[in-house]
Amino acid sequence: MKPISRREFISKILNTGVGLSLWPLVSACSDVAGNRSFHKKIVILGIDGLDPDLLRGFIGEGVMPNFQRLMGHGSFSRMQSSIPPQSPVAWSDFTVGASATVHGIYDFIHRDPKTMIPYFSTSQVLESKHSIGIGDWKIPLSSGKVKLLREGKAFWEYLEEAEIPATIYKMPGNFPVASRRANCVSGMGTPDILGSYGTFSFYTTAPTLKYKEVTGGRIFPVAIRENKIVSELIGPVNSLKKEQSNIKLPFLVWIDPQNNVAKIQIQNCELMLTPGEWSDWIQLSFDYLPHVKSTKGICKIFLKQIRPEFEMYISPINIDPTEQALPVTSPTSYGKEIVQKIGLFGTKGLPADTKALSYGVLSDEQYLQLSQQILDENKKALQFEMDRLQSRSGGVLFFYFSNIDQDSHMFWRAIDKKHPQYSSTMMGRHADVIRDLYVEMDRVLGDVYQTFDLRDDRFRLIVMSDHGFAPFYRCFNLNTWLLRNGYISLSHGGSEDDTTFFQNVDWSKSKAYGLGINALYLNIRGRERYGIVSDQDGPQLLMKLRKELLDLKDPVTGANAISRVWLGKDLFHRGDDKVPDMIIGWNRGFRSSWETILGGFPPDVFVDNDDKWSGDHCIDPMLVPAVLLSNKKITLQYPSLHDVTATILAECNIPIPGYMTGKPLYLI
Numbered sequence: 194m195k196p197i198s199r200r201e202f203i204s205k206i207l208n209t210g211v212g213l214s215l216w217p218l219v220s221a222c223s224d225v226a227g228n229r230s231f232h233k234k235i236v237i238l239g240i241d242g243l244d245p246d247l248l249r250g251f252i253g254e255g256v257m258p259n260f261q262r263l264m265g266h267g268s269f270s271r272m273q274s275s276i277p278p279q280s281p282v283a284w285s286d287f288t289v290g291a292s293a294t295v296h297g298i299y300d301f302i303h304r305d306p307k308t309m310i311p312y313f314s315t316s317q318v319l320e321s322k323h324s325i326g327i328g329d330w331k332i333p334l335s336s337g338k339v340k341l342l343r344e345g346k347a348f349w350e351y352l353e354e355a356e357i358p359a360t361i362y363k364m365p366g367n368f369p370v371a372s373r374r375a376n377c378v379s380g381m382g383t384p385d386i387l388g389s390y391g392t393f394s395f396y397t398t399a400p401t402l403k404y405k406e407v408t409g410g411r412i413f414p415v416a417i418r419e420n421k422i423v424s425e426l427i428g429p430v431n432s433l434k435k436e437q438s439n440i441k442l443p444f445l446v447w448i449d450p451q452n453n454v455a456k457i458q459i460q461n462c463e464l465m466l467t468p469g470e471w472s473d474w475i476q477l478s479f480d481y482l483p484h485v486k487s488t489k490g491i492c493k494i495f496l497k498q499i500r501p502e503f504e505m506y507i508s509p510i511n512i513d514p515t516e517q518a519l520p521v522t523s524p525t526s527y528g529k530e531i532v533q534k535i536g537l538f539g540t541k542g543l544p545a546d547t548k549a550l551s552y553g554v555l556s557d558e559q560y561l562q563l564s565q566q567i568l569d570e571n572k573k574a575l576q577f578e579m580d581r582l583q584s585r586s587g588g589v590l591f592f593y594f595s596n597i598d599q600d601s602h603m604f605w606r607a608i609d610k611k612h613p614q615y616s617s618t619m620m621g622r623h624a625d626v627i628r629d630l631y632v633e634m635d636r637v638l639g640d641v642y643q644t645f646d647l648r649d650d651r652f653r654l655i656v657m658s659d660h661g662f663a664p665f666y667r668c669f670n671l672n673t674w675l676l677r678n679g680y681i682s683l684s685h686g687g688s689e690d691d692t693t694f695f696q697n698v699d700w701s702k703s704k705a706y707g708l709g710i711n712a713l714y715l716n717i718r719g720r721e722r723y724g725i726v727s728d729q730d731g732p733q734l735l736m737k738l739r740k741e742l743l744d745l746k747d748p749v750t751g752a753n754a755i756s757r758v759w760l761g762k763d764l765f766h767r768g769d770d771k772v773p774d775m776i777i778g779w780n781r782g783f784r785s786s787w788e789t790i791l792g793g794f795p796p797d798v799f800v801d802n803d804d805k806w807s808g809d810h811c812i813d814p815m816l817v818p819a820v821l822l823s824n825k826k827i828t829l830q831y832p833s834l835h836d837v838t839a840t841i842l843a844e845c846n847i848p849i850p851g852y853m854t855g856k857p858l859y860l861i
């Protein structure tokens with residue numbers, strides 16, 4: 194197998210250029226008359242990463258009166274997350290009301306055992322197979338396609354069949370969106386216009402050495418000549434060109450020699466920004482074939498500073514919801530309708546720019562400014578959807594918030610003295626970031642109470658998360674551990690220094706490998722391309738690995754790195770090559786390293802986590818339970834995500850299908 198670097202891997206698996214350019218746009222009406230005999234209004238707020246202990250703590254401080262009121266009126270409960278408790282898995286569990294046995298999503302990342310190439314688990318882009326060449330152009334003979342890999346029937350499909358109006362706003366793992374009657378906006382897993390999960394651009398006159406190895410963004414050195422900077426914004430790959438080059442939009446920045454202000458001109462947009470100022474969303478057009486085919490994107494520009502060095506950030510270019518390169522709303526007209534009501538809105542799956550913060554391209558404060566803009570945009574969209582539901586006789590609204598999850602990942606270091614990234618300065622400045630966000634969510638709940646009456650028996654309010662949160666102190670290099678313990682061999686002369694995707698692994702002598710955040714696979718003969726472990730030897734090998742992993746102690750802290758493991762065959766009942774052989778439940782404080790999840794071999798088995806990404810939840814799900822609140826008393830003990838799905842169907846008088854493992858939360 195030709196080795197590929199991690200960078201190449203990332204660009205390869207994310208590149209959806211063909212799909213972006215050729216998605217056929219379908220327009221349909223977004224308003225649904227619906228089932229006139231359905232008189233219930235059901236609102237489900239999905240708050241990613243809302244943690245039960247933090248929530249209880251803040252309620253105890255008296256800063257979350259609206260959550261307190263909901264607890265008093267109905268119920269508050271911890272809720273079982275999915276195994277593993279990763280967002281695409283957990284929200285897919287909720288979507289289909291069952292485990293990965295039904296939806297087939299086991300981790301953020303899956304691999305093809307025949308090629309060992311990893312891919313993102315929830316969607317896949319299929320390029321057009323045939324094309325003809327004319328001069329420099331490569332014209333495809335059919336459209337490229339993007340495919341949703343989550344299987345199973347989503348709960349809103351049952352609502353559609355019952356003609357119950359439904360809106361599903363940014364459900365993770367729901368891209369590309371397709372629905373018959375429900376209004377949907379795609380969620381986590383929606384790429385930017387480059388086909389990546391977020392690529393920022395950063396233009397600077399400063400020496401760029403400190404940013405040399407950046408993932409999730411590009412650094413462009415620029416120079417000022419006669420108060421002017423000339424550069425370009427990199428757009429999607431022009432799949433119609435034989436050499437497959439990126440489409441580039443030139444832009445100009447004029448710097449006022451006297452005042453602290455700059456004028457930016459890009460395409461038809463002209464902006465005046467002062468240092469520290471953000472633009473609104475701007476619309477850009479990337480032409481594949483002049484006057485014939487173009488793709489539309491939206492981005493924000495942040496002028497970080499002008500002097501002494503010029504620094505300017507451009508956000509990942511989101512798919513324009515008004516002219517969708519790939520389907521981010523269903524129907525497509527729904528995107529335009531939202532824009533008419535609230536203005537342009539971001540469509541990229543994970544909207545905050547955690548990479549820009551990790552690399553110091555955005556400071557803590559600047560990252561948080563963007564985070565607040567995302568929250569404000571979502572609050573406006575929620576109000577629009579609540580008003581619409583209120584004007585109907587009945588219906589179901591699911592609305593997703595990403596902020597608590599993304600910002601808890603990035604700011605755990607400010608609340609936890611044991612974190613390697615903790616400092617008293619950090620705490621002094623940002624100790625309240627997470628708390629403030631919880632308070633913001635409390636205000637959102639207040640908005641819900643302004644629109645609906647909590648005591649109305651025809652109104653159901655469910656507030657749920659997909660998992661809680663934990664610190665991420667120590668990184669575990671699973672593949673390095675497998676290498677040191679003889680489960681992986683490197684090819685003759687191979688080096689482990691290069692942290693690239695399984696580069697130099699001798700698969701003919703390797704028995705097991707880690708890939709994804711919680712998955713371990715055996716190198717099974719007949720399944721993996723160069724598999725050597727027989728089906729007979731597999732179970733014994735897994736038992737041995739299980740014991741060794743559960744006994745494993747961090748030499749620095751003395752704590753166990755892993756608190757629980759599961760065998761894939763015990764959890765997931767489907768004959769599927771994708772099922773991991775083992776799911777690893779990291780102990781609190783531990784997680785797989787970023788390098789190891791893509792098949793890298795850093796030198797040490799345990800290392801301190803020195804990234805600003807300082808909190809996590811992809812660990813043992815028993816240690817990061819989710820949250821469930823409802824305005825009706827929950828009678829079920831320790832409910833699961835599946836139970837919420839069953840409850841929605843039950844509340845809509847729809848029979849719960851046999852494959853769904855959940856039970857209604859309320860005694861009728």
Ligand SMILES: [Zn+2]
Pocket residue numbers: 242280598599602810
């Ligand atoms: Zn998360």
